[in-house]
């Protein structure tokens with residue numbers, strides 16, 4: 001769809017965003033959730049998997065400036081700013097857990113808010129792109145966001161984030177609570193956004209489907225990374241199969257395990 005093909009961030013051959021995180025720690029007050037995390041989000045689609053409470057949302061919040069962080073975070077070699085508005089200006093957008101649309105506002109108004117940092121004329125242009133890419137939203141422009149279905153709301157949330165023409169799009173469990181067909185649609189949308197040049201970092205609990213669309217993955221447990229690697233290999237690794245896919249360990253293919261990095265001490 002045009003939305004994914006014609007966005008400003010791919011014009012002019014701009015390099016695709018590359019995020020590097022080294023020694024990241026973050027939490028709430030004295031409660032440290034993430035301890036000394038290092039990971040890389042390369043161009044393409046990277047997924048972070050992990051059980052409830054592992055710290056996935058905390059990671060995205062820390063990267064988006066919603067909570068304080070320690071450690072080194074760079075976007076294309078430049079230090080990522082600390083404050084959210086500056087992070088957005090640097091080209092990072094977050095679709096938060098639970099979408100967080102303004103339910104009493106229309107779809108159009110929600111989308112316009114996503115472009116609050118850009119000049120009016122440019123905002124109008126991006127709105128056109130959003131409607132071209134998400135045709136269903138044009139028909140629903142005047143509908144109150146709160147009256148849409150879960151899947152439709154998620155689509156509005158993604159379209160709203162794309163209004164800032166991000167170089168790095170972060171998605172927090174986009175498929176949460178959606179029917180299987182809608183899950184496929186949302187994950188397919190994430191894939192297309194990555195293919196069109198926006199680097200995508202996605203948190204998911206839908207392990208199998210997320211690994212099927214991702215290029216690379218990380219597994220986060222209790223604030224620490226326990227595995228990482230190419231998505232296809234991660235899906236076949238014992239660490240993911242046993243804990244997340246319910247596979248019997250006897251059927252574990254050997255090549256996948258050697259290609260997936262695990263910490264020296266379990």
Ligand SMILES: Nc1ncnc2c1ncn2[C@@H]1O[C@H](COP(=O)(O)OP(=O)(O)OP(=O)(O)O)[C@@H](O)[C@H]1O
Nearest residue numbers: 028031033050051052053054055056057058059205
């Ligand atoms: N605002 C907060 N204040 C204090 N503790 C918090 C806060 N938000 C999250 N936590 C705690 O931080 C830990 C990690 O939570 P986080 O939301 O990052 O997990 P998650 O991996 O996103 O889980 P889920 O899959 O359920 O969304 C949990 O123990 C949680 O209780």
Ligand SMILES: [Mg+2]
Nearest residue numbers: 056057058097
């Ligand atoms: Mg979460």
